[in-house]
Amino acid sequence: PSADLYALGATLHHLLSRRDPRLEPPFTFSERPVRQINPAVSPELENVINTALQYNVQDRFPSAEAFKEALITVARKTGALQRVAIRTGPLVSDQQIKPLWTFRCEDEIRASPICEGGAIYVGAYDNNLYSVDAKTGQFIWKYPTDGGIVGRPVLNDGNVYFGSEDHNLYAVGARTGKVVWTYQTDGPIRSSPRLYEGYIFIGSDDGYLHAVNAANNRRQWRADAGDAIRSTPFIANDLIYFGCEGGEVFCVDLSGETKWRFKTKRAVTSSPLVSGGVIYVASLDSTFYALDAKTGWVLWRFRMGKGSISTPYKMDNLLFIGSADDNIYCIEAGSAKEIWRFKTDHQVSGSPIAYKDAIYCGSADGIVYCLEYRSGRLRWKFKTGGPITGTPFINNDILYIGSTDHFLYALLA
Numbered sequence: 001p002s003a004d005l006y007a008l009g010a011t012l013h014h015l016l017s018r019r020d021p022r023l024e025p026p027f028t029f030s031e032r033p034v035r036q037i038n039p040a041v042s043p044e045l046e047n048v049i050n051t052a053l054q055y056n057v058q059d060r061f062p063s064a065e066a067f068k069e070a071l072i073t074v075a076r077k078t079g080a081l082q083r084v085a086i087r088t089g090p091l092v093s094d095q096q097i098k099p100l101w102t103f104r105c106e107d108e109i110r111a112s113p114i115c116e117g118g119a120i121y122v123g124a125y126d127n128n129l130y131s132v133d134a135k136t137g138q139f140i141w142k143y144p145t146d147g148g149i150v151g152r153p154v155l156n157d158g159n160v161y162f163g164s165e166d167h168n169l170y171a172v173g174a175r176t177g178k179v180v181w182t183y184q185t186d187g188p189i190r191s192s193p194r195l196y197e198g199y200i201f202i203g204s205d206d207g208y209l210h211a212v213n214a215a216n217n218r219r220q221w222r223a224d225a226g227d228a229i230r231s232t233p234f235i236a237n238d239l240i241y242f243g244c245e246g247g248e249v250f251c252v253d254l255s256g257e258t259k260w261r262f263k264t265k266r267a268v269t270s271s272p273l274v275s276g277g278v279i280y281v282a283s284l285d286s287t288f289y290a291l292d293a294k295t296g297w298v299l300w301r302f303r304m305g306k307g308s309i310s311t312p313y314k315m316d317n318l319l320f321i322g323s324a325d326d327n328i329y330c331i332e333a334g335s336a337k338e339i340w341r342f343k344t345d346h347q348v349s350g351s352p353i354a355y356k357d358a359i360y361c362g363s364a365d366g367i368v369y370c371l372e373y374r375s376g377r378l379r380w381k382f383k384t385g386g387p388i389t390g391t392p393f394i395n396n397d398i399l400y401i402g403s404t405d406h407f408l409y410a411l412l413a
Contacts, residue, residue, distance in 0.1 A: 002057045005067055009052025009060075016041050016049075018340035018376055029053045037339070038375040044074040097382040100398065100410040101137030105130060109402030112152035112192070112350075112390035117174065120393075120400055121160050122408055123149025129162055129170070130408075131177060134395065137410060141177030145170065151192035151232070152391070154200075156214060161200050163189030169202055169212060181217040185210060191242075192232040192271075197254070201240055203229025209242055211256060221256035232271035232311070234279075236293065241279050243268025249281055249289075251296060260296035264289070269309035270321075271351075278333075282308035282321060288329075290336065300336040304329065311351035311391065313359075315373065320359050322348025328361050328369070330376055340376035344369065351391040355413055360399055362388030368401055368411065382411055 010021050013029055017037040021029070030053070034046045048070045054060045061067040107126035114121050119140060120132045125148040131140040147165030154161050159171045159180055165188035171180040187205030194201045199220060200212045205228040211220040227246030234241045239259065243249045245267040251259045265285035272281040278299060279291045284307030290299040305325030312321040318339060319331045324347040330339040345365035352361035358379060359371045364387040370379040385405030392401040399413040 001064065002060055005052050005060055005064065008067065009049050012049050013053065016045075027055055038377070040372065040375060040377060042074065044077060045071075048074055097380055097411065099382075100412060102410070103130070103132050103137045103139070103408040105402075105406050105408065107148075107406060108386065108404040109406065109408060110148070110150045110389045110404060111402060113393045113400045113402060113408065114153055114155065115393055115395040115400060116155045119174070120408065121153045121155070121162075121174075122400075122402055123151065123153070123162060123164075124402070124406075125149070127164070127166075129153065129160065129172065131160075131174070132408065134398070134400075134410075137408070143170070143172050143177050143179065147188060150190050151202075154193045154195050156195050159214075161193045161195065161214070163191060163193060163202055163204075165189065167204070167206075169193065169200065169210070169217075171214070171217075183210070183212050183217040183219065187228065190228075190230040194233045194235055194240075196235045201233045201235065203231060203233065203242060203244075205230070207244070209233060209240070209250075209252065209256075211254075223250070223252050223256040223258065225250055230269045231281075234272045234274050236274040239293070241272045241274055241281075241293070243270060243272065243281060243283075245269065247283065247285070249279070249291065249296070251279075251293070262289075262291055262296040262298075266307060271311040273312045273314060275314050275333075280312045280314070280319060280333075282310060282312065282323075284309070286323075286325075288312070288319075288321060288331070288336075290333075302329075302331055302336045302338070306347070309349055313352050313354055315354040318373065320352040320354065320361075320373070322350060322352060322361055322363070324349070326363075328352060328359070328363075328371070328376075330359075330373070339374075342369065342371055342376045342378070346387065349387075349389045353392055353394065355394045355399075358413070360392045360394065360413065362390065362392065362401055362403075364388065366403065366405070368392065368399070368409075370413070382409070384409065 105124040111123040128142040145164040169183040185204035191203035208222040225244040231243035249262040264283035270282040288302040304323040308323040310322035328342045344363035350362040368382045384403035399411045
């Protein structure tokens with residue numbers, strides 16, 4: 001019976017910390033206190049769990065009845081049962097989360113929105129880029145292309161820059177919706193643009209990273225990756241990082257010269273993140289990589305159940321990323337140690353973002369999830385009518401996200 005009480009304590013520790021004890025050395029629970037991993041746990045409940053996990057048998061609860069009474073006492077004192085009922089009832093239910101507004105497009109929204117100057121800009125598979133009032137969701141204008149738009153636009157000097165599957169990079173007036181210039185590549189554009197030093201950097205399925213003058217449509221250079229580039233470039237310290245469908249990660253300088261390349265086993269659709277001299281990027285080979293930004297040497301690998309096209313997000317030395325194995329992962333940036341994972345009902349093709357103390361991410365199960373960023377605990381979820389493949393954007397406590405159900409949603413974050 002005493003061993004069973006210890007096992008129950010270990011189970012509670014596992015549930016509240018999301019740290020699998022089978023992956024840790026035996027009898028080391030004292031080295032990873034529950035509240036250190038999940039601050040939402042009360043000190044009283046932590047004390048009960050610690051009592052059950054004492055190494056010496058005589059220091060544990062004398063019986064299951066005593067363990068039960070201790071848990072009930074904590075529940076009465078802290079109101080834990082009431083809070084759990086709320087979190088797993090109406091507050092967590094997608095039925096209770098109501099959008100501030102919705103805007104319907106003519107086809108699926110696979111792209112990610114951006115908010116600037118009181119307007120939301122988002123592309124759709126009806127071939128249009130839309131401008132929508134951020135407060136009301138009212139239509140402002142739309143600009144038609146000849147292909148689907150799956151990337152996130154970027155704004156600068158009154159223009160919106162975005163690519164289309166019709167092979168073109170567009171510059172459109174943010175207020176007027178009128179085209180300023182276009183730049184043609186030799187393949188569909190599914191990468192999002194990056195703006196730096198007056199140039200737009202964007203990948204194309206033609207296998208090139210293009211550097212285009214933002215003031216006009218003149219190409220400065222293009223770098224050959226040998227395969228389609230659907231990864232969005234990241235720029236740090238005058239170096240540009242991106243992946244390609246051939247499975248390589250590239251580092252090029254501002255002249256387009258390749259400084260190094262790193263080969264994975266499958267396509268790199270994930271867009272890289274560079275922080276503290278380290279590049280973080282995932283591959284469809286089921287691995288999340290940390291590479292030295294100067295040399296491309298591997299610092300660590302983190303194995304997932306399946307591949308990922310999600311873009312990592314970093315906050316407080318924690319990395320967040322989605323995977324086709326249906327999970328949203330939280331990983332320690334320095335050691336690649338898994339802190340928690342949250343299971344959704346389908347693959348996570350979109351990318352997580354952090355806002356205040358929460359992580360927000362959409363899944364192909366059609367749900368937007370709000371999770372406590374340190375513990376991975378579900379705060380709320382909102383169900384749309386179709387898979388979500390884009391990344392949310394949050395501005396002034398409002399989250400904007402598109403869904404393949406044709407709707408753009410505004411939710412209170």
